[in-house]
Amino acid sequence: MTGSGKGGRVLRYMNAEMLESARAARGRIQEAAREQVQGHLAAMRANDRPRAMAYFDGMADPFGKRAEELGRFRASGGRVVGTLCYFAPAEIFAAFGAVPVRFCSGLYEAVHPANDLLGDAGLCPLVKSTLGLKMSGASPVLELCDLVVVPTPCDAKLKLGEILQDTVEVHLMNLPAVKGTEEGRASWMNEIKGLVRRLEGLYGVRLMPRMLRKAIATYQRAQAAWRRFSALRRKGGIWGRDALLVAQVSFHDDIARWTENVNRLCDELEGRPPVAPEAARIMLGGSPVIWPNWKVPLLIEESGGIIIADELCSGSRTMYDPVVVGEWTMEGMLVAVAERYLVPCTCPSFSPNLDREENMLRRMREFGAEGAVFHVLRGCHLNSLDATKANVVLRRERLPMLKVESEYDEGDLEQVRTRIEAFIEMIRARREQSG
Template identity: 35%
Template sequence: MADYREMWKELNMDLDTHDILCEVLPVAFGDVFLSQENRPESMDYFNMVVAEIHGIRPAELIEFQKKGGKVVGSFCIHVPDEVVLAAGAIATGLCSGSQFWVPGGEKVLPTATCPLIKASLGARFDRTCPFFRIADLFVGETTCDGKKKAWEILAQDAPMYIMDIPQMKREKDFIKWNEEIRDYMKKLEELTGNKITEESLREAIITLNNKRRALQRLNAFRKLENVPISGRDVLLITQIAFYDDLTRFTAQVNRLCDELEERAKNNVSVFEKGSKRILLTGTPLSIPNWKLHQIIETNGGMVVCEEMCTGNRYSECLVDESGKNMDEMIDNLTHRYLGNINCACFTPNTERVDDIIRLVKEYNADGVIDINLKFCNLYDVEGSLVEKALKEANIPVLGIETDYTDSDSEQLKTRIGAFMEMLD
């Protein structure tokens, strides 16, 4: 890993603590990914991104800022990246997926708070995530009560903007979300000093759709009988999608897909014959949260689909590109970012169950594992509804509650192993 200490120092980061993270991450990455056999050669690019995720990309963002550009950090896939790009800014993901950051969050949040939220605030307040030091604006959203209060705390230390997501999907809710997007556009115009035009918004919609098309192409290979790429690698690529340069990332995913096409022609699979096809659903798995995929794919299973924010929800639906003017394009963004994302924050949320059952059929899954991060009440409560509906549809399902630590790994191996045997 290259030495970025001078850059981190300029960002006022806790260098000693961050150095520990830079030592731990490559080891964990090697155990989960480099230990795999017969990985596609094109994964080398994504390996590099992870190895340098706190170096190369932050350096690019800083260089962009030196030229007058603005960087916007967001926490949720409901926040439309198109308007950030249309305003001439760069959207980036933020650190939130490791136990490493949780203790820092617990300094300002109750212990009984979702680890994703605690990790997010810990990464900022402990000064160990460069993306949290770089962003000119942080965009929160109201998908759960924990986040609403966390953003108030974060606002004491960072510039925050909140988008109020409706909790239902009625006509008046779409009108409200349309207004929220318009207000967000005004905020970004103020931040950047750039006017969002019909041309810039149209180009941004196409650019983001191209990234989604590349990820759709990637996920399509997981529908094959002989799956040429592991679920771990696809999860990693999806996680990187939140951070990497848009055009470069899209090109690299398509390059990988070209290689996978050749593998598919030759019926190459990275899994042993008889491995059980598993669909994951539930709370998001932010980088570097690879625990569940690692356990499943080293215990007789293969993850063929993720019905979650770090999965199909992120890329499955495109923004309608037929909008002829600003109003139509904003309408299309509204329907994509509210109507086509079935987060547990909505009520009722029968569309999520419909999505899971549809995806089980499309990916020929043998069973579903429903993952809930501890203290995430939204997904925990909805989990009983999901599991009931799947059982009624004769789809085997296993509900799991976990956090970012490895303390439950052996227990999870036992439970998941028993689930795999039951699928036989």
């Protein structure tokens, strides 16, 4: 209780000096982000890629064009809600006319302010970076959110939601760790209803079926476009790093416009030959790979591989599962949305998590992947443990897997590169052996 922060909030965990020094780092964080984004984009543009990617490049800078757009939108009375995880149901926010923006952060520079506060160097860099982003005020969009919705899949996000309350209005959503039971499902359904009540209170609007129906239809179109894109990815006409960027632009973009551009990209992909027909077909799984933390995707694709499929919550999972409404009643729509986010999700926070192993196998077979790279962010114990299980299951099916533990900084770049290169070399050798 060391005083009041922004908007008259009580600072419980942060103190004024800490925030002061974090804010001093704002310019540095923004500068580093811009540099990183432009650097990666330049690397990605160096190779053959679809022209329609230009749109997604333009939207890639988290503090760029889209941030300005959202700023104007907010100034003219628009509603913006921040989310911190896959599980925050976009359809519900859209039903209230709010633009959901997912703030999982991939900026290395933003980790430092959070490190000073938390004093836990082993914690997940994604969570630290997001906290640092808020402390420093570097993200203009995060500053104009009415509310930040934080589901609690893991320890790090659970605590992030708690600490963030110093600086912004937070709504925590209790995510059940056991999703397969009626009890787990019912508790998640209650969380969804609680979120609706919170938003109704916040905006002074009652959620009507027709509002939700319209929002669901908008996202169903986005999901349909993504499925179309996924199927086309199989032909190898696009690099995995580009595909991941497309998925992540949906984190903050206007969803109807995003859908339109994904469909445009699909139109172009239909006639395109594979970008790298000889490359080793890799499936990328594990901890979220968040733009612009593009270390692992770039290393894989610079080392003679191509990410043909992924099972990342920051990639395919974002839009793959459709909301299928059984009954278009209010309750029926809410159940459909609630289950869409909970039941098919293969987040390692669930136990048991057979769905993940099966999903990895299914995807690898469907996309003809020759090996899997399992990315584990340092401090992400859940993914680390799932990697061990996945390795056993994939080995049984004679599919090689490489577990790559990594941080946000560039310190481990060469070490990771060596391992990935060796892995891809091994896949190539296997390919030659089997003729």
